[in-house]
Amino acid sequence: MNIAQDIREILGSNEAFAGKVDQLSDDDSLFDMGLDSFGSVQLMLALEERFNVEFPDELLNRKSFASIRAIRDAVSTLVRPEAA
Amino acid sequence: MDSISSPQAEMLLDEEPQGGPTFLDRLFDHGLLIRTGVDGLYGRSGAFESVVEALDRLISRLGAADGAEVMRFPPGMSRPAFERSGYLKGFPNLAGTIHSFCGDGAGHAEILACVEEGRDWTDQQEATDVVLTPAACYPLYPVAAARGALPAEGRLFDLQSYCFRREPSLEPTRMQLFRMREYVRMGSPEQVLAFRESWLERGTAMMRDLGLPLAIDVANDPFFGRAGRMLANNQRAQGLKFELNVPVNSVEKPTACLSFNYHQDHFGSTWELRQADGSVAHTACVGFGLERITLALLKHHGLDLAAWPEAVRDALWG
Numbered sequence: 001m002n003i004a005q006d007i008r009e010i011l012g013s014n015e016a017f018a019g020k021v022d023q024l025s026d027d028d029s030l031f032d033m034g035l036d037s038f039g040s041v042q043l044m045l046a047l048e049e050r051f052n053v054e055f056p057d058e059l060l061n062r063k064s065f066a067s068i069r070a071i072r073d074a075v076s077t078l079v080r081p082e083a084a
Numbered sequence: 085m086d087s088i089s090s091p092q093a094e095m096l097l098d099e100e101p102q103g104g105p106t107f108l109d110r111l112f113d114h115g116l117l118i119r120t121g122v123d124g125l126y127g128r129s130g131a132f133e134s135v136v137e138a139l140d141r142l143i144s145r146l147g148a149a150d151g152a153e154v155m156r157f158p159p160g161m162s163r164p165a166f167e168r169s170g171y172l173k174g175f176p177n178l179a180g181t182i183h184s185f186c187g188d189g190a191g192h193a194e195i196l197a198c199v200e201e202g203r204d205w206t207d208q209q210e211a212t213d214v215v216l217t218p219a220a221c222y223p224l225y226p227v228a229a230a231r232g233a234l235p236a237e238g239r240l241f242d243l244q245s246y247c248f249r250r251e252p253s254l255e256p257t258r259m260q261l262f263r264m265r266e267y268v269r270m271g272s273p274e275q276v277l278a279f280r281e282s283w284l285e286r287g288t289a290m291m292r293d294l295g296l297p298l299a300i301d302v303a304n305d306p307f308f309g310r311a312g313r314m315l316a317n318n319q320r321a322q323g324l325k326f327e328l329n330v331p332v333n334s335v336e337k338p339t340a341c342l343s344f345n346y347h348q349d350h351f352g353s354t355w356e357l358r359q360a361d362g363s364v365a366h367t368a369c370v371g372f373g374l375e376r377i378t379l380a381l382l383k384h385h386g387l388d389l390a391a392w393p394e395a396v397r398d399a400l401w402g
Binding site for chain 2: 036037038040041044045055057060061062
């Protein structure tokens with residue numbers, strides 16, 4: 001499983017990032033690039049489905065979805081070691 | 085933001101004795117509210133309305149110098165506009181839609197038979213193009229956007245409407261149909277934030293002048309479900325919503341009587357509302373819960389309006 005690649009794929013389906021995902025660095029601010037509050041919720045739900053995880057309350061915030069690196073860190077703590 | 089407390093904020097409410105009449109019971113007993121058989125749906129007496137009307141005028145006086153454009157909409161709005169507004173993303177459980185009978189003569193007979201037999205008669209009801217207004221400002225945005233880009237100074241609107249939220253409750257402060265007065269500012273981020281700041285001060289002064297204990301707290305809207313928890317966390321973290329709370333039902337869970345909201349570019353983007361320079365407009369609003377403020381006054385100053393403190397009566401009717 002390549003978490004970063006999966007995250008980029010999911011981001012690509014968001015209107016704000018369509019066709020632009022390849023230009024994103026791991027540390028670019030997704031919110032500065034046009035991700036809005038509801039977009040971050042849709043992203044969260046798509047990540048949960050893709051990785052079969054559930055974000056706990058303490059990760060349900062902007063910080064967890066601020067960049068590809070932040071998302072990868074959050075997802076990595078949730079996927080089981082054998083799945084990663 | 086730190087809470088701002090009035091000197092009376094520590095004052096405790098007279099809690100209802102265990103098993104005794106609740107605040108809602110007492111409002112009914114004094115005839116201030118009138119039962120309809122539905123929780124959160126009440127008639128109002130002349131005395132109750134005299135307070136609501138006085139508050140409405142007071143809010144007009146406080147904002148008069150700003151020259152807001154007055155608009156009044158009925159408590160229903162266009163369903164397509166409602167759908168585009170995004171309300172269903174956050175509050176599908178609170179929305180109220182208007183359905184009407186769309187059948188034929190046979191269908192009519194079927195309805196009457198169902199009613200007669202006590203069976204469900206609503207099968208033939210279909211959604212109309214009207215939904216109940218969820219917040220006074222919702223009908224405004226498409227109207228404002230249709231005028232084209234904002235002038236350089238932005239725009240300011242004055243609204244008041246009955247609003248509907250499907251949340252039946254025995255707390256008198258949580259009605260299903262209630263009136264919301266609003267000022268809505270549209271413009272640059274700086275313009276709309278300055279507006280919100282000025283109303284944080286004015287609203288606090290107004291409620292202090294009405295002799296009410298209060299605190300201003302960061303808040304979030306009651307977004308639905310797990311997705312809603314994230315929206316709520318984000319809203320709080322960004323300081324987008326503040327509420328002016330007054331203890332009415334309890335000290336532990338005070339009632340939001342005013343709210344001060346910065347929508348960022350949410351409505352600007354949704355409705356393609358532009359600033360004079362072409363960039364997306366930002367918006368903010370201050371909302372006054374007219375029934376909630378009235379109930380706070382009744383709770384703190386008593387159910388007999390004539391016995392309210394002279395300073396409060398002067399502020400309302402002076």
